[in-house]
Amino acid sequence: MSVQIEHDKTAYEEVHPLNAIAGSKRPDPPNALASTMAFAHRALLRIKHVPEQMFDVTLFPIIFLLMFTYLFGGAIAGSTGEYLQFLLPGILVMTVSQITMYTGIDLNNDIRKGIFDRFRTLPIWLPSALVGALLVDVIRYSLASAIMIGLGLVLGFRPEGGVMGVLGAVLVILLFSFSFSWIWTAAGIIMRSEKSLMMVSFLVVFPLTFVSNVFVDPSTLPSWLQGFVNINPISILATAVRGLMHGDGTWEQIGWVVVVSAIFVVIFAPLTMYLYRRKE
Amino acid sequence: METRNGERQANGLAVEAAGLVKVYGKERAVDGVDLVIPKGTVYGFLGPNGAGKTTTIRMLATLIQPDSGSATIFGHDLKTESAAIKSRISLTGQYASIDEDLTGIENLVLISRLMGYTVKEAKLRAAELLSAFGLENAAKRQVKKYSGGMRRRIDIAASIVVTPDLLFLDEPTTGLDPRSRNQVWEIVRALVQTGTTVLLTTQNLEEADQLADRIAVINQGKIIAEGTSSELKASVGTGTLNVQLLDSADQAQATAILEHKLNVAVHVSTDGLTLSAPAKDSSIVAEALGELGKEKIGISDFALGRPSLDEVFLTLTGQSASDQPIEEENS
Numbered sequence: 001m002s003v004q005i006e007h008d009k010t011a012y013e014e015v016h017p018l019n020a021i022a023g024s025k026r027p028d029p030p031n032a033l034a035s036t037m038a039f040a041h042r043a044l045l046r047i048k049h050v051p052e053q054m055f056d057v058t059l060f061p062i063i064f065l066l067m068f069t070y071l072f073g074g075a076i077a078g079s080t081g082e083y084l085q086f087l088l089p090g091i092l093v094m095t096v097s098q099i100t101m102y103t104g105i106d107l108n109n110d111i112r113k114g115i116f117d118r119f120r121t122l123p124i125w126l127p128s129a130l131v132g133a134l135l136v137d138v139i140r141y142s143l144a145s146a147i148m149i150g151l152g153l154v155l156g157f158r159p160e161g162g163v164m165g166v167l168g169a170v171l172v173i174l175l176f177s178f179s180f181s182w183i184w185t186a187a188g189i190i191m192r193s194e195k196s197l198m199m200v201s202f203l204v205v206f207p208l209t210f211v212s213n214v215f216v217d218p219s220t221l222p223s224w225l226q227g228f229v230n231i232n233p234i235s236i237l238a239t240a241v242r243g244l245m246h247g248d249g250t251w252e253q254i255g256w257v258v259v260v261s262a263i264f265v266v267i268f269a270p271l272t273m274y275l276y277r278r279k280e
Numbered sequence: 281m282e283t284r285n286g287e288r289q290a291n292g293l294a295v296e297a298a299g300l301v302k303v304y305g306k307e308r309a310v311d312g313v314d315l316v317i318p319k320g321t322v323y324g325f326l327g328p329n330g331a332g333k334t335t336t337i338r339m340l341a342t343l344i345q346p347d348s349g350s351a352t353i354f355g356h357d358l359k360t361e362s363a364a365i366k367s368r369i370s371l372t373g374q375y376a377s378i379d380e381d382l383t384g385i386e387n388l389v390l391i392s393r394l395m396g397y398t399v400k401e402a403k404l405r406a407a408e409l410l411s412a413f414g415l416e417n418a419a420k421r422q423v424k425k426y427s428g429g430m431r432r433r434i435d436i437a438a439s440i441v442v443t444p445d446l447l448f449l450d451e452p453t454t455g456l457d458p459r460s461r462n463q464v465w466e467i468v469r470a471l472v473q474t475g476t477t478v479l480l481t482t483q484n485l486e487e488a489d490q491l492a493d494r495i496a497v498i499n500q501g502k503i504i505a506e507g508t509s510s511e512l513k514a515s516v517g518t519g520t521l522n523v524q525l526l527d528s529a530d531q532a533q534a535t536a537i538l539e540h541k542l543n544v545a546v547h548v549s550t551d552g553l554t555l556s557a558p559a560k561d562s563s564i565v566a567e568a569l570g571e572l573g574k575e576k577i578g579i580s581d582f583a584l585g586r587p588s589l590d591e592v593f594l595t596l597t598g599q600s601a602s603d604q605p606i607e608e609e610n611s
Contacts, residue, residue, distance in 0.1 A: 013414030013415070013416070013417065014414050015412065015433065015463045015466055015467060016411075016412050016414075017412055017413070017466055017467040017469075017470035017471070018412075018470045018473070018474070019408070019411070019412035020408065020409050020412030020413060020437065020440060020467075021440070021443050021470065021471065021474045026442055027395060027396035027397050027401070027442065028396050029367065029395070029396045030393065030394060030395070030396045034393065034396075035393075035394055037393075038390055038393035038394050039394075041390070041393075042379065042382070042386075042390050045381075045382050045386050046379070046381055046382070049381045049382060049383075050381050113375060113376065113380070114373040114374070114375040114376055114377035114378075115376075115377055115378055115379055117338075117341075117343055117371060117373050117377055118371065118373070118377035118391070118438065118439075119394075120342075120343055121341055121342065121366055121369060121370065121371045122366065122391075122394050122395065123363065123366045123367040123395075123396075124394055278345075280338075280343075280344045
């Protein structure tokens with residue numbers, strides 16, 4: 001321990017352990033909602049104590065939007081103003097999808113520290129540990145969306161779908177991101193270190209987000225690539241978000257996002273919980 | 281002694297395990313561990329790093345599944361009734377099992393809520409624990425800024441938010457200074473006084489001697505001796521002979537004489553001046569010392585005493601563990 005701590009006068013306060021022994025009343029284990037809320041509260045406290053973790057949802061969106069608008073706008077669409085109309089919904093999708101990976105990193109850190117073991121020996125509905133954290137992540141994703149859309153409006157983005165269209169688009173993104181996060185929770189349990197997890201996440205996220213319709217119209221691509229781009233979940237989400245923001249969305253587009261999200265949850269939530277229980 | 285949970289207390293055992301095995305790759309981390317731990321006692325796992333102590337505890341705490349063997353905790357089967365077991369046990373791991381970014385009180389409120397207290401009750405319980413563990417002044421400080429002793433205390437406090445019937449403590453005092461260590465011992469004794477069973481691991485022989493009613497010495501995944509502290513000492517012999525030589529040049533000859541006379545392996549200290557050997561019969565010891573005198577080997581001091589746990593441990597693990605496992609039969 002460091003020298004600074006050794007001089008700490010609280011280190012040697014008297015202990016009266018008998019005062020800490022609880023009486024015979026043992027509370028009933030918490031229900032799923034109560035434990036989920038407790039975990040969500042923990043995630044909020046972590047934001048309070050480690051505010052740096054909010055860089056990814058505040059600085060990333062700003063940098064990405066400025067960078068891609070001014071770097072590619074002229075080249076791809078002829079003008080930055082026009083490109084922004086096309087780009088903003090897509091780059092919002094890309095940014096939020098990329099920050100979902102931090103959910104896995106938090107879990108990975110919990111595992112390597114001892115707290116994961118404690119949670120697993122508690123008489124609780126185990127998924128609440130993850131669901132609580134993911135709910136707070138939804139708040140983070142909302143913040144990232146708000147920042148990006150706000151900045152977009154300043155730069156000249158004009159969503160024809162109006163306020164309702166934009167809100168609808170954000171809701172669709174939140175649904176997708178919550179579902180997509182389960183991939184990272186599963187990966188976060190499997191991977192041994194934060195480093196390897198980051199590497200795997202980038203390997204998955206970068207091709208998915210770039211080889212999509214986020215930056216360019218897929219009709220300009222070779223046909224074999226078009227095939228992938230069209231079934232890429234990121235493209236499916238970007239299409240729906242674009243439609244909603246510009247007021248020409250269809251229920252079919254939204255329906256596909258719901259289907260893709262459901263597939264992620266159905267596969268990766270049970271897989272995550274299986275791994276969570278079995279982790280050694 | 282009140283029982284906090286009335287059901288299935290029939291056989292009076294907290295833990296009963298038979299043939300627990302856990303294999304990682306080629307290594308048999310735990311290799312056939314049998315355990316019988318009566319309720320309300322402190323049971324000590326004593327062994328060096330990598331002996332299989334932590335793996336055994338993690339199996340009993342439902343964190344990992346044994347590859348073979350079976351166990352019951354308060355009569356509940358480890359494989360099929362883990363939910364029932366979880367409501368009775370608590371684990372304080374080797375590394376802080378709390379969120380170091382949160383403050384002390386935030387951690388205890390979190391765990392209290394997860395044990396089923398309402399937010400209001402959780403705050404009261406957290407405050408009560410902090411004051412009992414001398415952490416009131418550190419309540420609003422992040423745990424990562426705590427000293428080692430404070431960290432250990434908050435960790436144990438988190439484990440007894442609801443007083444468990446069985447508490448696992450994995451090396452609770454490793455790395456602590458003597459005063460912090462005594463505080464942890466005080467906490468363990470208080471818990472046992474109110475009926476909690478404690479299963480602790482330690483590398484510290486004094487700790488096992490001080491706290492544990494029964495001790496299992498573990499090496500290479502096997503229990504190589506089991507019993508009370510005095511039974512373990514007795515199993516090594518009636519005592520240990522320590523001989524202090526004047527000149528380390530005599531060491532080889534002296535060792536040979538003692539080994540011949542006592543018919544046991546002699547342990548030589550690193551400075552080459554102290555020889556120690558288990559001694560079963562004091563008249564043979566006298567003969568051996570006489571022989572040293574005849575050979576004009578200078579002795580500055582000798583002592584024949586009941587063996588310390590250190591010597592027990594050395595005797596048991598010094599030989600290759602599979603060679604002559606000393607298995608204690610206890611009534």
